[in-house]
Amino acid sequence: MKDSIYRSHVLICTGTGCVSSGANTLKESLEEELAANDLSGEIKIVETGCHGFCEKGPIMIVYPEGVFYCEVQSDDVAEIVEEHLLKGRTVERLLFKEPMTDEQIPSYQDIDFYKKQQRIALANCGQIDPEDIDEYIALGGYEAAGKVLTEMDPQEVVDTVKDAGLRGRGGGGFPTGLKWQFAKNSEGDKKYVICNADEGDPGAFMDRSILEGDPHRIIEGMLVAAYAIGADEGYVYVRAEYPLAIKRLEKAIEDAEEYGLLGENIFSSGFNFKLHIKKGAGAFVCGEETALMNSIEGKRGMPTPRPPYPAVRGLWGKPTNINNVETYANIPYIINEGADSFSAIGTEGSSGTKVFALTGKINNTGLVEVPMGTTLKEVIFEIGGGLGKGKKFKAVQTGGPSGGCLPEDYLDLPIDYDSLLDAGTMMGSGGMVVMDEDSCMVDVARFFLNFTQSESCGKCTPCREGTKRMLEILNRITDGEGKDGDIELLLELGEHIKSTSLCGLGQSAPNPVLSTIRYFRDEYEAHIHDHNCPAGVCSDLVSAYVIDEEACIGCGKCAKVCPVDAISGEIKSPFIIDPDVCIACGACEPECPVDAISQA
Amino acid sequence: MKSLAELKELRNKVQKEMKKRDQGTRAEIIVGMGTCGIAAGARDILKAVLAEIEKRDLDVRVTQTGCIGMCEKEPLIDVKLPGKEKITYGNLSEADVQKIITEHVVNGNIVSDLVIARHK
DSSP states (O other): OGGGGOSEEEEEEOSHHHHHTTHHHHHHHHHHHHHHTTOTTTEEEEEEOOOSOGGGOSOEEEETTTEEEOSOOHHHHHHIIIIIIITOOOOGGGBOOOSOOGGGSOBGGGSHHHHTOOOSTTTTTTTSOTTOHHHHHHTTTTHHHHHHHHHOOHHHHHHHHHHHTOBOTTTTOOBHHHHHHHHHHSOOSOOEEEEEEOOOSTTOOHHHHHHHHOHHHHHHHHHHHHHHHTOOEEEEEEETTOHHHHHHHHHHHHHHHHTTSSEEEETTTTEEEEEEEEEEOOOGGGGSHHHHHHHHTTSOOOOOOSSSOTTTSOGGGSOEEEEEHHHHHHHHHHHHHOHHHHHTSBOSSSBSEEEEEEEESBSSOEEEEEETTOBHHIIIIIISOOBGGGOOEEEEEESGGGSEEEEGGGTTOBOSHHHHHHTTOOOTTSEEEEEETTOOHHHHHHHHHHHHHHHOOSOSHIIIIIHHHHHHHHHHHHTTOOOTTHHHHHHHHHHHHHHHOSSHHHHHTTHHHHHHHHHHHHHHHHHHHSOOOTTSOOGGGSOOEEEOTTTOOOOOHHHHHOTTOOEEOOTTSOOEEOTTTOOOOOSSGGGOTTOOEEEO | OOOHHHHHHHHHHHHHHHHHHHHSSOEEEEEEOSHHHHHTTHHHHHHHHHHHHHHHTOOEEEEEEOOOSOGGGOSOEEEEOTTSOEEEEOSOOHHHHHHHIIIIIITOOOOTTTEEEEEO
16 A cells, blocks of 8 residues: 555666666665655655566666666666656656657658648648637737738738739639729728638638638738728638637637737727628538628628629628638738749749648548649649559549549649639639549539539529539439430530529539530440440449359358348359349459459 | 737747747647547547646646648647657557657657658
8 A cells, every 4th residue: 555655666677687787786776866865755666577678778667657768877876866756857868769860750841742832821730729829929920910000001012912913712713902902992981801711612621721720810811901901890701510610710819809919909000900700501602702791791692793893892882802711811921921922933824822622532631732833743643642542543623513623634734723724624712622433424523513503592593493404414314314415415504504694603513514524525425325334333324243153162252241132142152143132332342352253 | 919019029929938848848749630630539639648648747738730731641749849859640549649658758759650750
């Protein structure tokens, strides 16, 4: 029972190896030293058997921490007692050093994932505690806002953003400086700035990560915009499905208010700015700016015709500037480093960097930020680490449900707004879904159209009815009931919907279908004319599996994995698959040790 | 905030404090707590870190950070020993946390099979 009062145990190895290297004298010295410091009642010495590390003996371990000292000599004992047992400081020089040194570990800049990245919007993400405003300030945070409010006039700010060549990162790519100029030029006693954080594309999480990882950067970007256009109130419109982003943003706003970085007379400049959060209910169409503003006003989230543009008549009829999260995240850098420094990055028409969310059949799923003009190949193969399981690249989908799929031939395409548009897709907000040979492009198109069809607000007939008809045709094709002329009808409907819908949702909804027809028309034809799904995805078009009786060794492994019990047989005699029950899921094929299973 | 000068003063003060922290005796463990990290089990990792520190009665500062981009390798933690470079570990289990604290935080040896990279 006496053990419980010892605050520390010192283990000394008294195995043969350590004894021969001096463990016994070490123990005696320790006993003496403990007694001299009046620690005998607090610290217990325990003799242990061999740790198997005789080469580095004598070995001493101090608990409760578990500090592992090696090659300890009697001369070291006084220091251990004085430093470690009395003061609680580890004696560094006696710690075991593994042969591996710090220098052998690759630094961040040297690993493939970061080598080609350049982080501006994401500069602080993963580097600071997002809930600590001091950490943001320590890295130069709010200096851009301070500089703008105390040293620059609003037109100078607008000109700087114009000169930087920043374009809207939400996907449209409209020049941000120009947008600010329109809002600034609009007459009005009251103006608003809005941050669009209604990130809804499947597979996209750029904005969420910035809000979660560096919320103050968004506040600062909005503060600069508000000063430039003359607004005193702002809204961040963020999906309610992002609870952590909302929580951190709320905390950030609170802290900024406490520091006087939001509120009245910021930096004694006479400038006031109040920031609110509006939680969206998750309708995809509310990412469209006019629908978004209707939603803030408490109306149904539906788009309205433009013009008038928000810069003229926006929220509650007042001039409003609305930008995406990533756009605002670039502002502090542009103000601090200057327009030239920003426009030097990227390409001529698309300056700066772009954040992408890499998902799909890729090894390094994650968030990357690269200079504009980086090729798809660099992003997918060098940063993303290529495709998993030795699979072959088939297509990459950019721009979410509004974008398109690009085949292998386009891997060398530099990523910027204009070249992606020329290729039939778009930058979009930054989702990048990688697909391999196991993906059916007709099925992919159907998935995205199913998404936009159910998210259509229903206001415009072409979008409401047209996407529904297109989806019906795609469903028919994947069910094996495609007809001659279906492809042409899809193309015709798609073009009509694009040219006659009011907002971006309808104008871009057919893109996944149109781009897959453009690049993978043979797959559509195989579905329609040959009743075959080349990727083996559309289950109605995949024929049942059969077992080669000659090759089968009767091990029964296939029968165990069949989800519908279509495989039967006796062990050590050939098994058979019932073609009427088989759903062609393919689960049995990789199980067979002798490759006796194949599709009929 | 009354002026840009006041902001700069605050920045210098915070930087100094962070520097002091760097040169002091406290180790720091930073857990990646973005949605990707949490989905991969970062909350359990954080709990395991706190439990291990409690068990060993260590003086370690535990903080959080957002997504650093390597979602595939979550849960991630950074270990920063005073005066040393920050080391990032990934694909962690709770058992790995014990190993990292025992070998790296307490004994100063980087756990080479779990390490991803170091920050310069």
